Amino acid sequence: MFSKVYFLPWNRKNELCDFLKVAGVVNHVKARDFLAIKIHFGEDGNDGYIRSEYVLPVVKIVKERTAYPFLTDASTIYVGKRSDAYHHLLIANKHGFTIEKCGCPVVIADGMRGNAEKKVEVNLKYFKNVYIAHEIYNADGFVFMSHFKGHEITGFGGALKNIGMGCGSKSGKYAMHHSSKPLVRQELCIGCGTCVKNCYQKALYLVDKRIVMNKEKCTGCGQCMVSCVLKVFKLNWNEGPATVQEKIVEYAVGVLKNKNGSYINFLNHISKYCDCFSLEKNGPLMYDVGIVAGVDPVAVDQASYDVVNKAFGKDFFKSIYPEIDPTIQLNYAEKLGLGNKKYILVKY
Ligand code: SF4
Ligand code: SF4
Known part of the structure; x- marks a missing residue:
């Protein structure tokens, strides 16, 4: 069985709205749904995050289904500008994620101090229960907007990481990162x-x-x-890349339990490190490729991985992290039934 995944080249990014409709990213959205658009607002000083101008087309097509979209993210466990809701909202505003520009409000999903969470039973290899940010748990459905780039622990970060790590509460993130x-x-x-x-x-x-x-x-x-x-x-970073990837996938199972989502990966500003780093040297290492979207998070990440590597001419992620196998997350996600690694890529 193959999942359909859609690809928009970066030089046609102004066609995003129509592309997303064709990719079916709002087919699951029902009238009066509180629809969480999960995104990373970018750490202070970081310039790799998805720009607010790409949010408006998503909000527009969600609203066409008379649903209630809101932009959201949860607190970090490292000390930065996103580790509590107060500063997180300020940085989101500074980076242009305002009602005026995006057409919907921003809600920090795990409360002022990052401890508003819900326990979800998953009964998997590492976790019996996972701890999800409260307003993510309360959402009726999701659109995940994920910046696809290198990641210092998981090799690449895309939809699966945005779902699993991104939606965990502070204690959830801590449990994924290490066990002590x-x-x-x-x-x-x-x-x-x-x-x-x-x-x-x-x-x-x-x-x-x-x-x-x-x-x-x-x-x-x-x-x-x-x-x-x-x-x-x-922080005691004592978990290996394989374990962290599998833990993230178990959290993704908890986030998506009884919920529907769609997935939009932005293959631009493809940097070595994630958007939590406010490093000037975290610039793009290759040209902007395009946007990949669909309703299967495994297929969307697999396709993004393949498209980037093809554009680079060899395995981009192996070249920046030779010691990390980033496909562990894809294999485990498929095994747990989150989606399908086999896909058909439809070029828009
Ligand atoms: S560890 Fe010490 S310095 Fe830090 S907050 Fe606690 S009491 Fe204050
Ligand atoms: S429970 Fe542990 S990690 Fe949490 S605040 Fe207390 S000492 Fe820190």
């Missing part, structure tokens, strides 16, 4: 107590103005890393 608790650099602590107030597991306390963690109580939610401006807490 944050490292505590006690010598940096000045005893201000901020993290103690923000640890909802009550796993932190002060002794002689130095922070102490009760590892039995800690769930690895990552809240303390965001709270402490002195960076006393440090």
